[in-house]
Amino acid sequence: MKILVGVKRVVDANIKVRVKSDNSGIDLANAKMAINPFCEIAVEEAIRLKEAGIADEIIAVSIGPGNCQEQIRTALALGADRGILVETEEHIEPLSVAKIFKSIVDKEQIDLVILGKLSIDTDNNQVGQMLAALCGYPQGTFACNVELKDGKIEVSREIDGGEQTVLLDLPAIVTTDLRLNEPRYASLPNIMKAKNKPIDHVTPADLGVAINSGLKTLSIAPPAQRTAGIKVKSVAELVDKLRTEAKII
Amino acid sequence: MAILVIAEHDNESLKPASLNTVTAAGEIEGEIEVLVAGKDCQNVVDKAARIAGITKVIAADDVCYEYQLAESVAPLVADIGKNYSHILAAATTTGKNLLPRVAALLDVAQISDIVEVLSSDTFVRPIYAGNAMATVQSSDLIKVITVRTTAFSEAEATGNGIIEPTSFTVQQDSSIFVSEQLSKSERPELTSASIIVSGGRGMQNGENFILLEKVADKLGAAIGASRAAVDAGFVPNDYQVGQTGKIVAPDLYIAVGISGAIQHLAGMKDSKVIVAINKDEEAPIFQVADYGLVANLFDALPELEQAL
Numbered sequence: 180m181k182i183l184v185g186v187k188r189v190v191d192a193n194i195k196v197r198v199k200s201d202n203s204g205i206d207l208a209n210a211k212m213a214i215n216p217f218c219e220i221a222v223e224e225a226i227r228l229k230e231a232g233i234a235d236e237i238i239a240v241s242i243g244p245g246n247c248q249e250q251i252r253t254a255l256a257l258g259a260d261r262g263i264l265v266e267t268e269e270h271i272e273p274l275s276v277a278k279i280f281k282s283i284v285d286k287e288q289i290d291l292v293i294l295g296k297l298s299i300d301t302d303n304n305q306v307g308q309m310l311a312a313l314c315g316y317p318q319g320t321f322a323c324n325v326e327l328k329d330g331k332i333e334v335s336r337e338i339d340g341g342e343q344t345v346l347l348d349l350p351a352i353v354t355t356d357l358r359l360n361e362p363r364y365a366s367l368p369n370i371m372k373a374k375n376k377p378i379d380h381v382t383p384a385d386l387g388v389a390i391n392s393g394l395k396t397l398s399i400a401p402p403a404q405r406t407a408g409i410k411v412k413s414v415a416e417l418v419d420k421l422r423t424e425a426k427i428i
Numbered sequence: 429m430a431i432l433v434i435a436e437h438d439n440e441s442l443k444p445a446s447l448n449t450v451t452a453a454g455e456i457e458g459e460i461e462v463l464v465a466g467k468d469c470q471n472v473v474d475k476a477a478r479i480a481g482i483t484k485v486i487a488a489d490d491v492c493y494e495y496q497l498a499e500s501v502a503p504l505v506a507d508i509g510k511n512y513s514h515i516l517a518a519a520t521t522t523g524k525n526l527l528p529r530v531a532a533l534l535d536v537a538q539i540s541d542i543v544e545v546l547s548s549d550t551f552v553r554p555i556y557a558g559n560a561m562a563t564v565q566s567s568d569l570i571k572v573i574t575v576r577t578t579a580f581s582e583a584e585a586t587g588n589g590i591i592e593p594t595s596f597t598v599q600q601d602s603s604i605f606v607s608e609q610l611s612k613s614e615r616p617e618l619t620s621a622s623i624i625v626s627g628g629r630g631m632q633n634g635e636n637f638i639l640l641e642k643v644a645d646k647l648g649a650a651i652g653a654s655r656a657a658v659d660a661g662f663v664p665n666d667y668q669v670g671q672t673g674k675i676v677a678p679d680l681y682i683a684v685g686i687s688g689a690i691q692h693l694a695g696m697k698d699s700k701v702i703v704a705i706n707k708d709e710e711a712p713i714f715q716v717a718d719y720g721l722v723a724n725l726f727d728a729l730p731e732l733e734q735a736l
Contacts, residue, residue, distance in 0.1 A: 195690060196556050205560060273528070274537055302555050302671075303540045308498065308528035317499050317603035320525050323665075333606065338521040339619070339674070341666055344606040345497065351602075357655075357672055358665055393568030394537045397550065400561050405697055408718035410709075414731040417703065417721050425701045425718070427680045428623075428647060428736070 180234045180349075182225045183289045185280065186254045187215040188247045189300045202398045205300075214250045217295025220355040223362040224325065225293050226258035233327050236260050238287060242279055244268055248378060255373035256365035262378035265386065272392035273301075275383070277309035282386040284314060289350060291332065296321050296354040307354035317347040321356040429513035430459040433482070434505060434526065436518050437464065437472040439494070444620045445518035448577035450479050453516050455545035455580075459483045462589070463508060465501050467494035477591055480584040487593045495605035498526045500598045506533035507596060509570060513548070519574035519675075520619075527574050536568040543579035557671040558694035577619065578677035578698055611666050618669070621650035623680045626669055626696070627662070628654040630685020630706065630725055634662040639729040640684060646736040652676065652696075654686045670695035685725045688713030705729075 239254035241247040251262035297304035311318035319334025436443040465488040517523035531538035544552035653667040671694040681699035704717035
């Protein structure tokens with residue numbers, strides 16, 4: 180079985196981002212970049228399927244400028260077999276990302292695609308579902324457990340009221356939720372070995388995908404700030420304030 | 429052209445999230461129609477027809493929509509949706525699962541999680557876990573949108589829409605429903621509760637949540653938790669409030685033993701009144717709290733229960 184995983188380069192999750200003063204975007208100059216945490220979970224799940232003897236090959240794909248290679252290298256160090264960098268300097272919306280993935284899925288005859296449910300920068304939560312639609316494949320989104328069963332894949336999904344389990348034909352698209360697994364760290368020998376694993380460089384045009392979008396971002400502004408209120412000295416004072424001042428209980 | 433709102437329901441009752449979504453639709457120019465796709469869902473259809481501001485309910489009642497799998501519902505929405513200017517659903521796990529699939533079938537962008545309607549084509553949505561607000565404009569002929577329900581009030585039940593059945597069905601067996609485990613609780617649902625009492629790592633273990641439950645019982649509140657408490661296994665993951673959990677905006681949010689990580693704040697900072705109880709007076713949660721109490725929660729919670 181051939182698995183494709185997506186690895187998006189995003190700002191490190193522990194960094195508090197700041198909006199540029201002219202509201203044109205986020206100030207990412209010199210910010211530490213990393214694999215999107217949900218993509219890391221996707222990579223980990225693929226590696227576990229390979230270790231279990233279910234997957235034969237894991238291909239890690241990233242889309243963006245040349246430095247996205249760093250995130251592909253990290254995926255290779257973790258255990259992916261080879262990488263594909265779809266190089267572009269343009270800003271790409273989810274539908275175009277899905278079209279690029281579809282082109283690779285078709286070309287490489289992928290059996291299972293594992294993607295993060297969302298990336299922590301744009302918070303869209305769209306690509307997996309869109310890719311599934313374009314391919315005509317079933318989708319197991321927000322997965323917290325996956326199991327291969329007689330040529331099908333059973334996916335447990337985190338839904339608002341609890342959990343739902345679906346059984347999907349392969350090929351299928353799975354998107355990861357937080358509790359699917361805990362990603363490992365890359366070992367030094369594996370980081371060294373990853374340097375020799377191949378990364379293909381292609382462009383969206385090579386894949387026959389024209390980058391366009393019906394969406395335009397007009398501005399990016401800081402959120403309204405909440406100001407700190409008062410400190411109360413006791414539970415009695417708190418209850419009194421809630422009753423007489425906030426009038427909420 | 430009209431606006432299509434996808435109703436969220438469990439074949440028996442209409443979820444309140446649908447009412448928030450209709451309110452968001454009301455801020456866009458155009459008549460509002462509601463699609464109810466399910467099986468034996470006449471109650472939901474009737475309820476939807478009474479939402480204020482809607483003109484029509486399209487009822488797709490067929491066994492193929494029983495579990496509302498995206499693989500079954502998306503082709504229906506994409507087919508019907510061709511005749512609308514906007515397609516809206518709540519940004520719940522159901523809406524987020526379905527609408528991107530619909531958008532891709534229609535070859536248009538999807539706009540996630542809007543919190544404000546500026547005009548028929550321009551919307552505001554949070555990015556970077558709410559640390560920035562993006563204003564986006566769509567030039568697509570059909571705008572496919574999910575709505576952050578806490579940003580819009582619930583529509584009233586004073587409407588009188590007509591009901592129109594559709595016989596469109598979808599045959600697919602590539603995705604089959606196996607089972608569902610829903611948390612059963614006597615308490616209000618987290619996303620629609622007017623008061624929430626939430627516990628964090630400071631609760632120390634799952635057993636101590638009983639202290640929160642006692643306070644919640646007095647207030648008729650729902651119980652929430654931070655990601656730290658969920659990851660530590662204190663409570664199940666559907667308790668989680670935060671960017672990657674549930675986004676809530678109750679009238680009163682009481683955060684107990686929660687330090688206030690960015691990702692937690694992103695999920696609750698739109699609450700009307702925030703109370704924080706934490707023994708660390710430097711905890712970031714105090715920066716967003718209207719009322720802060722620096723105290724040991726194991727003393728404060730029993731006292732609070734008594735005082736209510």
